[in-house]
Amino acid sequence: MATFTTKNDTLHVEIQSERLFFRTVRMDDVDDLLRMYGDIENMKYFMGGTPLQRYQIESNILQTANTVFASLCVFNKSDMSFIGVGEVIPCGAGEIEIGYILDRRFHGVGYATEIAKTLLYVYIPEILRKNILVENIPITKVTATAHHKNIGSWKILEKFMRFVKEADRYGEPRRYYELSVLDDKLV
Numbered sequence: 001m002a003t004f005t006t007k008n009d010t011l012h013v014e015i016q017s018e019r020l021f022f023r024t025v026r027m028d029d030v031d032d033l034l035r036m037y038g039d040i041e042n043m044k045y046f047m048g049g050t051p052l053q054r055y056q057i058e059s060n061i062l063q064t065a066n067t068v069f070a071s072l073c074v075f076n077k078s079d080m081s082f083i084g085v086g087e088v089i090p091c092g093a094g095e096i097e098i099g100y101i102l103d104r105r106f107h108g109v110g111y112a113t114e115i116a117k118t119l120l121y122v123y124i125p126e127i128l129r130k131n132i133l134v135e136n137i138p139i140t141k142v143t144a145t146a147h148h149k150n151i152g153s154w155k156i157l158e159k160f161m162r163f164v165k166e167a168d169r170y171g172e173p174r175r176y177y178e179l180s181v182l183d184d185k186l187v
Helices: 027-037 054-064 111-129 151-160
Strands: 002-007 010-016 020-024 071-076 082-092 095-102 141-147 162-169 172-180
Touching (some): 002 111, 020 111, 027 054, 027 071, 027 082, 027 095, 054 071, 111 151, 141 151, 151 162, 151 172
Parallel strands (some): 095 141
Antiparallel strands (some): 010 020, 020 071, 071 082, 082 095, 141 172, 162 172
């Protein structure tokens, strides 16, 4: 279940899955985020492979504050260690995109699959129940992309979504996946 609460005029999201705890990214997460986004190996399949700087991370947190489309820090429930980020972002009229990135220390243990599944079948249905609009249009489609060399992400996305095309993004080929909100019974 996803909970949405407002505290000090800021929207706060919390979600729990079998092994993971998700919550809205906060400024006190910048050091964890910088360790992950600042590592060139973690970023090789994201944003053209360019590590992010502290000011970029802080700017992103400020831009998405108080919106249902904020990035979510993901923690291991057993010890609350930071493992990565999951997000649902608007990407066009009536369209949202899921994304996730894990610190490389946590690859290969099923966390990315659990994050994708939780975003698609817990977080997004809650957003849909709240009748959130994207560019004044009800949400009808969920998309995701994976770097053309990131075979692990292809396999995860193909468990839940349909492959539709390969096209450039961030200057590199990416594989595009989608779900129809109605056809795929996300509500």
